[in-house]
Amino acid sequence: MLYVADTGNDRIVIFQLVDGTTCPSGTDESVDGVCFVKQFGSAGNDNGEFDDPSGLAFDSNSNLLYVADTDNNRVQAFEIINGTTCPSGTEEIVDGVCFVEKFGSVGTSDGKFDSPMGIALDTKNELLFVTDSDNNRVQAFNINPEPDVLIPNKPDNLNAFPISPTSIIISWEEPEMDKNVPTISGYKIEYKIGSGEFIMITDNTKSTTTSFVHKGLDSKSTYHYRVYSINSEGTSVASSIISMKPAHTTTPAALTATAISPNQIKLSWFPPSETFGQTVAGYEIKREIIPGVYDNLGDTNSDTMTFIVSDLVTDKKYTFAVSAKIGFGSTQESNTASATPREDSVNTSEVPLTSEQVQMKVSTPPIKLTASIVSSSQVNLSWSPPVNDGNTPIVGYKIEVKKDGNSYTTLVENTQSTTRSYSHTNLITNVKYTYKVSAINIVGTSEPSNEFSVTPRSTNVQINPLGKLTIDEGKILSFTVKLQDNSVKDVVFSLEKNSPVGAKIISNTGMFLWTPSTFDGGKTYTFDVVAKKDGLSDRETITITVNDIVDNSQPVTVPELIMEPKELGLALFVDETKDPQSYVDRYNNEASYKKWFDDNFSEYDSIYQAVGLDEPLQIPALFVDETKDPQSYVDRYNNEASYKKWFDDNFSEYDSIYQAVGLDEPKVVEKKFGICGPGTNLIEGVCTIVEKPAVKPWWQFW
Structure with a gap:
């Protein structure tokens, strides 16, 4: 990949370099072997915006692109990803480009800049070097500083098993940590459905239990989980993500094995959820000799779903499975689970937490309710899911409506679906309809969303086919x-x-x-x-x-609809009896008026053009840093051909570089070239013969 700082256009352009002549799908060929991928950035000082970006450095270990944002006196960092979802804590700029952080501001102290330009990365020592140009120095930054607090490592070996069509159990292992890191006191658990956003189940279990049963689920949905470790110093990064769909089980489910002493292992499991009307008589405990071959160790009754295996060899790994005794035979074996007794093994196994134990509650309200008019008799509603579902899935939505100034009535008591849209039909034209929506889970109904109003009209807005x-x-x-x-x-x-x-x-x-x-x-x-x-x-x-015209001498076909564009006149909102400057003043002083104009009259270059006024020049020009000597810009213009061309191409509204930077242009004194002789005059620096008057012949005086 080739990253280019397109300085004058305030953006970064990305190309892919390929062997051969065919560019990959999703790219455009610039020349053979160079394929345009994407661009990002625009003029400004917000995240992902630039003012004359120059230096670039790429950290291939972490896929971070560092940009010297020169005239914003800062450095910005972006993560380049494969995919469309930016990591948590970053901000999407365009697909595959995520803003991570920025640092620096104008100044001379440590960490501040004056026109940072060159930038280089030392991955071995994890240092970023920045040439702080107008401060005449180089600054070095540690790009991977040691953490300020001793937060725990993320949980290990996250697993998930279905235990019924409405339940999933997840389990994980406590991570290994240094001796000086405080012990773990709880875990944070999150889940999401399908491609949705992650939702918090609990921000802190306040327990060292390393398993959790999620109940009240939808068997048609896939659930994704991640877990964080918590200690007195803070919260770890997220674990890996595990995915599972709730489903019936016909064998014992979610078998776990935990070493509880130097020679004992405790097994735990859940009963099968589908027995086809038959009764579970008990469970057979089996040790795996080789894969698929088992040795029976013992039995339990139907109500006992734990078993302690004793007389084991310390430091030897053991693998187990469990079968359920149903009717005249046994089910297939459960999943296998392994553990290794150690000298320091102790019984720390606990009963898994459940949804109820993490306090299920009513969800928060749906957000961003909107309504769009489809016709004079139909409105379509849509909304976003609640920020928090109350630790139990949403099962439907309640929709309420009111006409004009009347009271709300229930339009739909419960949609009994997680679909977040609804079509309201058979409406009356010119009546104002106002809507609100509430989320429903097994605990109850949330507070309503924002209100949104629309008024169906009989207007026929239909475009002729194009x-x-x-x-x-x-x-x-x-x-x-x-x-x-x-x-x-x-x-x-x-x-x-x-x-x-x-x-x-x-x-x-x-x-x-x-x-x-x-x-x-x-x-x-x-x-x-x-x-x-x-x-x-x-x-x-x-x-x-x-x-694609190759020969310009060939006649061209002009489409039937071509016509010369009409010159823009005054905008429709302009009252010609008013002073046009009054509109300019409102635009400059009222943010809402400025937004209204910018959103609705983009065909005009400015408010001045819309009201028929000449736009005044800004002096000095926008590119001028008033803390610098304006003569420095004049010197660059006179001595740097590329700078002169840049100014002439982009600031033709100014008469000269002097006017743009607010200096008086020096007067040129016309040179003189001595005194001209008789019969000549100095004309444009040249002595030129002046025609003499004709002399009359002598006879004409008589």
Whole structure:
């Protein structure tokens, strides 16, 4: 992988280098053997944003990319992952790029920077070196410092077994730790269903028990678990993740073996959940001689699900299984479990914790309830799951609704499903409907979610079909999106689902504008045009194919819908009887007004253009650091060709580099070249003969 600091564009670009000419799926060929993968970053100072990034260093051991964010006077670190889910404690910037941390600010003390640029990594000594350019020094940072507290190691050997269609048991081993690390006092347990987010079962079991029975589960779902160790100094990182689906068992389940003395092992198990109507008479205890071959050690009755094996050899590993006696025979053997008696083995086995013991309770409310109008008589609801399900799974949702200012009534008492959407039909137009949703688990019903209101209208927002278009690279494509009902006004248009780079649609007119570049030649783009009004919306898919033009002398085919783009006039909201500066003042002083304008009038370059005013120049320009000598920028402009080109290409609104940095431009004194002789004048530095008046002949004086 090749990482490039695209400094002037305030971003990082990633390429894959390949042997051969075929780029992998999901990448775009730049040249033979170089494939564009992705880019991330934009101008700014938030996480994942940059101001002239320069130096890069990559730690292949931890997949961390360090970026010298030069003009933000800091270093940012990103984890590069394979997949779409960023690790806990990181922030997704784009798919596969996760913000981890940042450090530094402007200054001269330790850990502060003034224009950090070069950056290098010493993985052997775990040091990151940063050239702190304008502080004229190099700083070194330890990228893997020793922990400040003696937190425990993560639990070992996490396992999971089904014990019924509604129960799973998980078990783990206490981790080995140094003598000076405080002992473990409890465990934190989390689970998630399918691809959902992890939910906490308990933040601290306050017990050294190393097993847990999760009850009240759905046999159709797969459950994923992770466990953390806790001591007086804090909480460990998460264990590995184990996955299991609850199901019936026809053999003894979740057999565990624990050494309790130098010559004894204690076995524990759960009964089979499915006996097909027959009674369990007892259990047979077996020791495995070789895989699949067992020696019977003894029996228990049907109510006893523990057994102590004695007279064992110290430091020898033993493996066991258990069968249930049903009818005239026995079931298949359970899972096997192994243990090794040691001189220091003691009986620390405990009964597994259960869901009830970690205090099940009502879940927290669902979050982010929203409603969208599908038609004049239908609204679709959707919401996100509760942050905490109360240590027991959600079994359904209660939906309530009210019309206009009336009281709430129950729309659905219990959906009896974990589905988080609902369609409300047969509505009345122009009536305001307000909704709220509550989560239901076996303990009870949660508090309601946020309220969300919508008003179905009879407006017909339906776009005329757009179909497929063809355009040559380098040619402008322009057309206006029309509604089937052309009497509908004040519709807001937008583009969604991977519209081409540079394409835009004027939100209040529906005019689409795009000039494909040579990079787009030979490509086909499929995306959606969306129209919205009064909560109603419609979308049409459009496909645009860009012709790859090889011979510019050949005639080109212009699509039927091409027309010259119209010049933008004043925005619709402008009252021409008002001072246009009043709109600018509101934009600069009212955050809500600024957001409204930016969201709805993106076709305008600025508020000044929208209200018909010339935008004043910012002096000094945005790139100028007012703590620096402005003459330094002039010197760079005069002495560095690349800097001069960068300024001329990006700041053409300024008359000169002097104006951009707030300096008076020096006056040029016209040079003189001496005194011109008779019959000549100095014209543009050259003595030029002046035509003399003609002399009359002598006879004309008579």
